[in-house]
Amino acid sequence: MYETYWKELGGKMDFTITGCQSLSYFANTKNLCWFLEPKLEQEIRNLHNNVGNAIVENRHVIVGTGSSQLILAALFALSETLNDPNPVNVVSAPPYYSSYPEMTDFLRSGLFKWAGDAYTFDKDEPYIEMVTSPNNPDGFIREPVVNRAKGMVVHDLAYYWPQYTAITSPADHDIMLFTVSKCTGHAGSRIGWALVKDEKVARKMVKFIQVNTIGVSKEAQLRAANIMEIISLSCQRSKPRELANFFEYSQNLMVERWNKLRNAIKNNELFRVSKFPLQFCNFTRDFTETYPAFAWMKCKEGMDCEKVFRGHKIVTRSGKRFGSGVEYVRVSMLSRDEEFDLFVQRLSNIHGIGN
Amino acid sequence: MYETYWKELGGKMDFTITGCQSLSYFANTKNLCWFLEPKLEQEIRNLHNNVGNAIVENRHVIVGTGSSQLILAALFALSETLNDPNPVNVVSAPPYYSSYPEMTDFLRSGLFKWAGDAYTFDKDEPYIEMVTSPNNPDGFIREPVVNRAKGMVVHDLAYYWPQYTAITSPADHDIMLFTVSKCTGHAGSRIGWALVKDEKVARKMVKFIQVNTIGVSKEAQLRAANIMEIISLSCQRSKPRELANFFEYSQNLMVERWNKLRNAIKNNELFRVSKFPLQFCNFTRDFTETYPAFAWMKCKEGMDCEKVFRGHKIVTRSGKRFGSGVEYVRVSMLSRDEEFDLFVQRLSNIHGIGN
Numbered sequence: 001m002y003e004t005y006w007k008e009l010g011g012k013m014d015f016t017i018t019g020c021q022s023l024s025y026f027a028n029t030k031n032l033c034w035f036l037e038p039k040l041e042q043e044i045r046n047l048h049n050n051v052g053n054a055i056v057e058n059r060h061v062i063v064g065t066g067s068s069q070l071i072l073a074a075l076f077a078l079s080e081t082l083n084d085p086n087p088v089n090v091v092s093a094p095p096y097y098s099s100y101p102e103m104t105d106f107l108r109s110g111l112f113k114w115a116g117d118a119y120t121f122d123k124d125e126p127y128i129e130m131v132t133s134p135n136n137p138d139g140f141i142r143e144p145v146v147n148r149a150k151g152m153v154v155h156d157l158a159y160y161w162p163q164y165t166a167i168t169s170p171a172d173h174d175i176m177l178f179t180v181s182k183c184t185g186h187a188g189s190r191i192g193w194a195l196v197k198d199e200k201v202a203r204k205m206v207k208f209i210q211v212n213t214i215g216v217s218k219e220a221q222l223r224a225a226n227i228m229e230i231i232s233l234s235c236q237r238s239k240p241r242e243l244a245n246f247f248e249y250s251q252n253l254m255v256e257r258w259n260k261l262r263n264a265i266k267n268n269e270l271f272r273v274s275k276f277p278l279q280f281c282n283f284t285r286d287f288t289e290t291y292p293a294f295a296w297m298k299c300k301e302g303m304d305c306e307k308v309f310r311g312h313k314i315v316t317r318s319g320k321r322f323g324s325g326v327e328y329v330r331v332s333m334l335s336r337d338e339e340f341d342l343f344v345q346r347l348s349n350i351h352g353i354g355n
Numbered sequence: 356m357y358e359t360y361w362k363e364l365g366g367k368m369d370f371t372i373t374g375c376q377s378l379s380y381f382a383n384t385k386n387l388c389w390f391l392e393p394k395l396e397q398e399i400r401n402l403h404n405n406v407g408n409a410i411v412e413n414r415h416v417i418v419g420t421g422s423s424q425l426i427l428a429a430l431f432a433l434s435e436t437l438n439d440p441n442p443v444n445v446v447s448a449p450p451y452y453s454s455y456p457e458m459t460d461f462l463r464s465g466l467f468k469w470a471g472d473a474y475t476f477d478k479d480e481p482y483i484e485m486v487t488s489p490n491n492p493d494g495f496i497r498e499p500v501v502n503r504a505k506g507m508v509v510h511d512l513a514y515y516w517p518q519y520t521a522i523t524s525p526a527d528h529d530i531m532l533f534t535v536s537k538c539t540g541h542a543g544s545r546i547g548w549a550l551v552k553d554e555k556v557a558r559k560m561v562k563f564i565q566v567n568t569i570g571v572s573k574e575a576q577l578r579a580a581n582i583m584e585i586i587s588l589s590c591q592r593s594k595p596r597e598l599a600n601f602f603e604y605s606q607n608l609m610v611e612r613w614n615k616l617r618n619a620i621k622n623n624e625l626f627r628v629s630k631f632p633l634q635f636c637n638f639t640r641d642f643t644e645t646y647p648a649f650a651w652m653k654c655k656e657g658m659d660c661e662k663v664f665r666g667h668k669i670v671t672r673s674g675k676r677f678g679s680g681v682e683y684v685r686v687s688m689l690s691r692d693e694e695f696d697l698f699v700q701r702l703s704n705i706h707g708i709g710n
Contacts, residue, residue, distance in 0.1 A: 002378070003375050003378055006373075006374035006375035006378070007374075007375045009374050009375075010373075010374075011373070012374075013373060013374025013375070014371050014372070014373050014374065015371065015372050015373075015374075015574075016369050016370065016371040017369070017370050017371075017578060018361075018365075018366070018368060018369050018370075019361035019362075019364050019365075019367075019368025019369065019370075019582065019585075020358050020361035020362045020364075020368070022541070022543035022544070023357070023358055023361070023540050023541055023542060023543055024542055024543055025536075025542045025543060027543075065420050065545075065568040065571075065572070066568050066569050066570075068566070068567065068568055068569050069567065069568045072567065076461075076462065099566070102566055103566055106431075106563075106566050107431065107462050107464045107465075107466060108464055108465030108466050109462045109463055109464055109465070110462075110463030110464070110465065111462060111463050181380075185378050186377075186378055187378060187379060187380045187569075188377035188378055188379050188380060188382075188570075188572070188573035188574075189377070189572055189573065189574060190420075190568055190569065190570060190571065190572045190573075191572075208461075211423070211454070211457055211458055211461050212423065212424065212427065212567070213420040213421050213423055213424045213545055213568070214421050214423050214542075214545065215421075215543075215545060216420075216545065216572075217420070217543070217544055217545045217546075217571075217572040217574065217575035218543035218544065218545075218575075219370075219543075219544060219572065219574040219575045219578050220572035220573075220574045220575055223372060223574050227374065230374075
């Protein structure tokens with residue numbers, strides 16, 4: 001979706017690496033996260049400071065092969081630190097990211113297990129709550145819901161960037177996860193990072209990545225660092241004139257797409273999408289709504305929404321997958337322009353079931 | 356270690372990627388391995404065909420974040436395919452790669468568990484045998500040792516390249532693992548690949564990588580493809596004159612280092628290294644010994660070899676870690692020139708315990 005931004009920058013964004021660069025497993029043997037490129041760490045810290053969306057002081061930065069690997073690393077680290085003979089319960093409030101159950105259970109780990117709906121979790125046992133904010137799939141700002149003793153929380157803040165929502169304050173949690181994929185659009189790089197307060201937990205997360213993949217691709221780290229450097233520069237007052245502010249540019253895209261979507265269904269009684277409150281964004285210094293990366297659409301009660309959409313050649317993911325009902329579907333708002341326009345066009349042609 | 360080769364190539368090996376390239380998670384939606392860059396697949400097949408070290412026809416190519424991820428993917432795929440309620444036994448003949456036990460057990464998976472020494476495995480239960488050939492740590496050519504019913508084998512062929520050993524025939528096994536790190540020296544890229552015969556197993560390996568890291572960095576894949584392309588070119592008769600045959604160049608380095616090592620300990624009765632048989636290499640069309648990436652050194656019975664070496668400021672990994680005794684240590688033969696020369700120098704200064 002952000003392709004045009006990067007295209008317009010043209011050759012200025014080319015990233016080159018020589019044949020003899022980055023041969024080693026190691027990036028910085030003095031760092032707790034020994035495979036983290038120093039330049040990437042610096043650009044991560046800079047970008048957070050420029051955007052004001054997370055506290056980076058006294059935090060360990062841990063790079064991962066996308067934030068997926070970091071979610072697993074966090075589950076591993078927290079459950080190992082707990083050192084309980086039974087697997088720790090992993091919960092999240094529905095609708096939750098559809099991959100959480102599978103990621104948690106696919107290796108049948110004895111360290112952690114998926115325990116489902118955070119709203120109904122009432123066991124007197126240790127648990128890890130996954131809090132995604134803004135939430136995937138529905139875009140709402142979230143806080144932990146269990147709030148019991150023996151609780152640990154992982155904050156997945158992949159979408160806490162100005163193009164999606166108001167930056168109301170710098171996030172300040174024990175474990176915060178981010179990813180280049182949702183921030184800059186470079187999903188193919190597989191670069192995510194965690195900001196971690198506790199050193200012991202940070203060390204165990206590093207351990208997980210070490211055993212799992214012996215670190216993270218240096219090429220991807222160095223290119224991500226370059227991209228983040230440009231984005232930080234684009235937010236400066238003293239930026240080059242031809243360099244558009246990345247977050248303004250991408251927020252405009254999101255606003256435009258959400259307007260098209262809302263417009264396409266405004267006279268349609270079959271389905272609806274949520275409205276989001278206006279909030280003051282400290283980054284843009286203006287009031288803004290949330291413009292989520294996904295549209296979470298609700299059809300009429302009892303309707304199998306995925307099926308209806310499929311009948312109109314619209315590929316969605318059913319609400320079932322997110323711990324909700326079949327009357328919900330999730331649709332990506334970050335597809336390519338042509339694809340998105342086709343989606344909106346097909347959507348506006350749905351006037352009744354079977355039509 | 357191969358740094359000088361890549362340095363001498365200079366600007367010819369620069370790899371450049373534009374800002375808007377490889378944004379997507381997907382590389383080729385029509386491929387079973389949907390995150391594999393087509394150019395990398397092609398260069399992998401070319402290189403194997405040029406070197407003659409593995410059969411690629413009718414094999415699925417699966418890319419991983421280093422071969423570590425592929426080892427885990429293989430364990431996952433084989434045990435899931437088996438669909439047994441009990442965890443499958445994972446075994447290997449000592450001395451085995453020191454990471455196998457940890458990789459197998461670190462998540463306390465219910466799918467597979469470390470069962471240790473393959474030589475003594477006699478349970479009437481399903482098992483997966485890890486066969487590394489040439490072997491890490493000791494460099495010997497290996498075959499499966501259990502050979503019972505209900506057995507599955509993963510061949511880790513990371514070192515089956517002409518700089519390390521004679522290529523006697525193209526390997527032809529169900530699951531074969533390779534890595535850029537040992538072939539070209541680019542460990543920092545974290546690119547490995549598997550050649551897999553069975554489609555069902557291949558699909559499950561892809562599934563593992565999808566849930567674990569949603570694919571593999573595109574930058575690293577594309578750069579690895581470039582590097583492998585150059586190596587393939589360097590093996591051609593019609594190669595540019597200034598381009599040295601990579602495998603000849605790196606084999607010469609290995610021979611030189613092994614000569615230095617053998618020379619440094621030839622009059623020393625405290626420790627010894629194995630000799631390897633001469634074999635005809637179909638790639639170089641000449642007889643050659645094995646020149647392993649590691650030296651597996653044996654001290655006098657009862658001596659704690661790691662401790663002795665540490666006393667002389669030589670960092671090694673104790674034989675214990677590989678399922679063998681403390682009288683063994685593993686030393687890397689792939690360090691940088693300065694480091695290797697320092698190691699040999701310190702080694703030749705050891706004349707007795709405490710000296």
